Amino acid sequence: MSSSSTSSAGLTGSDSESRSCHTTGLNVCLTAQRFIKLNAVAAVVFLLLGGVAAILLALTRWQAIHLLPVDWFYRILTFHGLNMLIFWILFFEVAILYFASTTPLNSKLFSRKVAWVSFGMMLVGAIMVNVVILQGKADVMLTSYLPLLAHPAFYLGIILVAVGTLVAVFNFFATLYIAKRDKTYEGSVPLVTFGATAAAIIAVVTLLHGAIVMIPTFTYSLGWTAEPDPMWYRMIWWGLGHQSQQVNVTAMVAVWYLIGHLATGARPVNETVCRGAFVLYILFINLASAHHLLVDPGVGSAWKIWNTSYAMYLAVLASMIHAFTVPASVEVAMREKGHNKGIFGWVTALPWRNPALSAVVLSLLIFGFVGGITGVTLGTQQINIIAHNTLRIPGHFHATVVGGTTLAFMGLAYYVIPLMFKRNFIGRKWAMIQPWLFGGGILLVSIGKSFAGSMGVARRTWDIEPAGIYGSAAHMFLGVMGIGAIIAVASLFIFVGLCVGTILFGKRIKEGEAMADWGTAQPVGDAKEGSLEHDHWSMKGTIVLTAVFLLCFAVYYFANWKALADVWPVR
């Protein structure tokens, strides 16, 4: 990695300073690099804040410890939701968008000024929100359901973050446009850029929902307009709240493809299939706000059924396609490298010392087997009766957003930091175990919450004792959640420590040097790239994996229908 600080041939524009990356051989736009750094660092700071909140919450809900007083529990819960689900993820996604629109396309970033405006708005907004929450003026949870009312600065802060993100998305699309116009690349955009584009399109729809719901709520909080209808608020708010998680899913899948490529040289088995699956996300994912209204008054069965299934589960189909194509691409790459033993010989031959790879493998497994299966099942119209607002719901989304998205983004950081800050990671042995600790911890959190929720324990409640109905099993699972949270947050601190330590003290990567290799799959024997291109059945391990996945899915799905059939008839 080094900086050549001259305008390289591939980059357009007269003032487009760039450098050539000696690890990937790609050109890096220095303006984009600056904003990737800024957004990634801000993201990690918010991740740290959210992590501190997480451990306080888990140790409160673990009734044996019951750490926080009641007012601070709800305050910190609001704080945790916003920092983790909104700030950490949006800032990191902006970094991904800036990367995906420049380096793979050999292009410069459209505008430095626009990037500053975006970053400034997002940062000011996020700080406003955090200050207002910690002052105790916005104990309204992430969702801030009306008629609960927060201080106007809370809504204004969220609006600033949302509009700032929209500005960044504009910069992304403008960069795509100038890259196309100036022909910085030939043919179609790379898959990672394609995935990021899908995420950006969904983000626009999402953030517009945010503006539609937050602006009248903001003016209401100032006393200028009448109170918006609380059901209307729920429906539009979840157009923001749930869809923004689909932006994460889409960005996460793009990261899966990226790390799979960096660690094993994987390429899509079939570009059409991978891209088609991203298009399905764009088309069908925007009905998801219905998932949160399945036991609400005022919306009928037909509306609930149609919307909860995203038309006909075609967005779920997209995830199931990625669940095949991502491991298949890695498996084919490994087999072509000569790791051909049996069905799973290629798995043991993966470069497991590479933390980005283990992060992505765990992310895929946790997202698919835990987050995905529970999400589709709990989001089934009638099954939601035995799940709504219980701990089963956070049990589900900690497997998707934390075990899936956050873990994949952590994996990406193991490449972003050396490539962008030009420093090699410190504590590489710690990095090797960090994804395993995080994945294992969050798995316990998810399992603990899910089982406690099945026993009727509510989410977002400070104390379950006044109900006087929860037995030792429910308490045990809250303990499992607590222990998992300690492990996951410890791992999060290790991650942040490694990132900050590397940025400050990591060994500089000299001119002309590649970053220190985390571990990439090496060829053995008479390996030949592309040798399996025409063998459409070579991914035997993936076939077994997806078959097991479908079996688990069906068992969990129908077990829940059985559980539903056992409760009182209701209509």
Next chain:
Amino acid sequence: MSLTPPKSDWYKPAEGAEKLWIGIALVWCFVMSLMMPYWHFKGKQNSQGEAYAVTAQAFQERTDQFVEDNQVGEYNGVPLVAPAPGSDVYLVAQMWSWYPVLQLQQGETYRLHVSSVDLQHGFSLQPMNMNFQIMPGYDHVLTITPTTTGEFTIVCNEFCGIGHDRMIGKIFVE
């Protein structure tokens, strides 16, 4: 590879195992899609969202009238109300209580009207673990048939302020 533009002839249909998986996944998606309408007609547990606009004051008045007509006793200082089978039953959610306490009969069907007079609340019936959203301004009608007897607890599971965890109600079924 995923970081560079694909070959110009990248557009081609799925083949082999990939094609088979897409087919299987699509069939599974259809199965899941059809389960919901199937259950709507054949299953006994559905959330149809039957609701009517109501003001907090009007709903409180209806509930007070309902309590006056059907009260049979008291439970911890709250009226204990035993409505006739098949009748309309009223339950008010407010910070931080459920009013009144209900006494229902096993195997009988009731039209349970639930609404909030202040914030949003969550009707979570334990240990059945049946959950419904309760909104101010919306008279949410749950047509329920208790099939098991005993003491049931209503837990609020939508955050409604500092006393949220102490918002506990009761339904008795005999």
